[in-house]
Amino acid sequence: MKSKKFKLIKKIALLSIIAYSLNSCASIKEYEKVNINDPDMELSQRQICRFETNFQLYREGSSGANGGKVGGGCGCN
């Protein structure tokens, strides 16, 4: 259990360092964001895919980390 916790802390720390490093690597101006602002570049799932995410939540043992639902509902069927 201790080694599991340690691995988790290590993973989170590593990802945080990467994220922090990336923070300082770019500063794109507003007028340069034409491509980034394309609706297909959004960093979330498309709205129409919400239904398949729901069934995956019920039919699989895992869930979360996709900006969607993390609980609620029994998934009885």
Add this chain to the structure above:
Amino acid sequence: MKKVILLLLLFFCGLNFSQDIKKDKLYKKRVLESVEIDFLSSYYSQEGSNASVTGGIGNEDLEDFNPTIVVSIPLNDDDVISIDLGISTYTSASSSNGNPFDAGVNANKTTSPWYASSGASKVDTWKNLNIDYSHSSEDRNTILNANFSSATEWDYESFGFGVGITKLYNNKNTSVSLSTKVYLDKWVPIYPKELDAYVDADGDTSSGYFNDKTIYDQEGVSSNKWSPIKGFGLINDKSRNTFSLSFLFSQILTKNAQFAFFIDVIKQQGWLANPLQRVYFSDINNFYIGNPSSIPLYTSTLNNDVFHLADDIERLPSNRLKIPIGLRFNYYLNENLALRTYYRHYFDDWGINSHTFNLELPIKILDDFTFYPSYRFYTQSNADYFEPYEKLLSSSQYYTSDYDLSKFRSNQLGFGLKYVDIFTKLKVWDLGLKSVNINYSKYKRNSDFQSYIFSVGFKFVVN
């Protein structure tokens, strides 16, 4: 003279101030320009042979139709309220077998795990309401939101609420979000019919519901020795609460690339098993109701008239800690093609470890149309408490034969099409059609389970 200078100063200050206000008003973009209404709908169908209501074998056929309406209303320049209302109607063969001793025309006829009974649980409706309120700061660098949700179905009630904050930095190149959500859910428990009847009859299998039914042993000989393990007790703690903390970090990398990192910490407490799901132990004798000559064929689809009486319902720990970590990376390849990728690693303290990989390639085929081919791969290890039908041991503290908690891999292929009309030329009364989305996905496990889902959505703006 001093008064004149003072008046002039006040005039210019006022002018300057009012110009600032005008400038702000001129350049301050509304978070949402006008009311938007989304009409969404999906049809889902699944089939498989590992129904958890009947202990890991049996018909999993299920169909679900889910119309939903989402209305987003700008309250002013900075505030938006979004109301999401959905109703899902489903028919489920396995749920119907909560009571397999009610096969319809002949009310006394017993069905098998392979066929649906006409039990009350065969058809049901799930209703869901979500309300989300968000406020953006003047400079649009801070977004606060609060939400409320409620859902009900025949054996479950859910009530949730949450708050979140998003901060944008570095010329809006970087964003960080923190949110929390609480679900206070409650079971309205429905038990397998024979276990419910056993409690009602105080353990006397010759009276009450069992009065006109004969129980058979594995050899097909009439017997009154069946009893669930430990005499079967109804569940006491009917709550199932979920507490989650979510963190999101996103970063624009170049003019064409950006990524997001997600992590959720989810704690669940309460009755985390499903009281309708049977289990069967390998070290307990088997007993049946129905046609004794079909007992040797029990696990075959040829069996249509005998049912194995439950040893117990599934039992799972009352706590679960889930940690999913996700990463999205999107790359704009050219004006016709983008790359959308997603990876998630998930683990929990029930022993499930999973990996999800998703790839989507939006292709602009005409000015107004985009085609979305997609592929998703998923793999998970089994929960520590999972064993198939008749493989569990009665000495275990926790057990389940729910194949959603088993070890499996799945592949999903999908296709979508989106039509966008930014000028909303097509009008229906005061509503202008902004976009139409359709999507189809086919999902297949390496075990005997497959499903497909078809979704359609229309987005209108109120003129």
